Amino acid sequence: MDKTIHYCWFGGNPLSETAVRSLASWEKFAPGFEVKQWNEDNFDFASCSWSRGAYAAGLWAFVSDYARFKVLYEYGGIYMDIGSELIRDISPLMETIPFTAIEESSLTATTGLIVAVEPHDPVIRACVERYESMEFSCDPDFLDKITVNEVFTAELQKIGFERVNKEQHFGGWLALDSKAFNPVYGFGGYHIKRETYSIHRSSGSWVEPKYRIKRKVVRKCSPFIGRRLSQILGRILMELSDGGLVVGTKRIFGVVREKIARGERS
Template sequence: MIPKVIHYCWFGRGKQPYLIRHCIKSWKKVMPEYELKCWNEDNFDVNKIPFVRDAYKARKWAFVADYVRFYALYHEGGIYLDTDIETLKPFDQFLDKPFFAGTEVRGVNNKYISVDVSTFGCIKGHWYAKQCMEWYHDKPFLDKSTGKVSGDVVQVVATNILLPIGYRKENKDQQIKDVYIYSNQYFANKENNPNRQEVYSIHYFDGSWVDGKHGYFYSFARKHDLMHIYRKIEVLTSFIRRILAFREKK
């Protein structure tokens, strides 16, 4: 059985914005009997491997968490949640699975599909968590030839490890050995505008790792702790665009 422990990461010692505080509060409300464990500089050696060390030096906290999530669950078992995940229902029904995760569906026409390890759980010592963790052990943070992060984001790493043994990039429930991958209606992408009675959690994609310019309103919201409002507007506009696109097809 997966232990009733929710692991999350908060590196950099910065203040948690409203959206993050709201999400963590939802975990406590929905699953009050679960223990919460925050991984940070006080209980994890950021110099453990070169990937994490260099990501930390570059202040890329999300990439530090990419490794630490697997380290935490491999060594202790439990459930990992990104801090921008709001929980709506208890995860109790998944605790008898050796490993469970969701599906991420993004991009134009939902073309991008991958294993979603922003929400996942496993028993202590699980082989898949170990393989994901060990992928980072011999990788530099940045690829010298491209200047980009080695292996891309954590979802790509997790997906590429599972593909050779039967995972299909499809938005449906799948079982690969003792790994259970659920459709994104369980641990939903925010773009899906899900019926809250049918899902367990919503991922708001806070995007704290994203570089570059994303417009005035994005920058303003990030600077003034208004990302929770920005994301709600983003969901609404996405919903309106889909309605208009549907009407145009008629």
């Protein structure tokens, strides 16, 4: 496997403190790896309708949803979100390629925590093709359903992945349980074990501010009330924060009316 850790940073903003700390941890706990940043200067985001639309909307995180798979398919190596801070040498894991890690709150296989593959991996290819077949939409309901975690997990389920928080071997892959790369508990705390390789600090610095509110609510509340209720609460707080009490309330009722008309429960 190519000894490169890939990460994405679109939008041209300075790296956050979280990002700088993560990069320092990669240098320390991933010895011998090159770290490569992908951005609008070296990645052709305009070649895919999804990433082109996300970039035009200024939603940089959604550009990276496609970019990570495209880069991994072509080059192989490791991908991590810039919020993944390593606290332990990951060299022993290099004997178990391909592998990824499970997020506790959603029970999804999560590339943002870590994914390591050889070039031209068929699962990664399927994810690339999925994004290349979709048009991007800024509609929050659409973005709730078409998440990078769900796209990746759906492809892994086809070869035996189960949405349970346990170490799994399937179809040649290894999925590590949440204590390895996502040891969260409570409101932002970390339950670090001897098996823990990293903690995930999501700064959300490249996400549009109103979406940042929702992401924060989902991340912190999911362990207590579940992901779906957290998404609903996050959407309500997002709309109220962005539009104020009057406009935000109108937007919320508009969403409810639309869902009732479509026969959806929530």
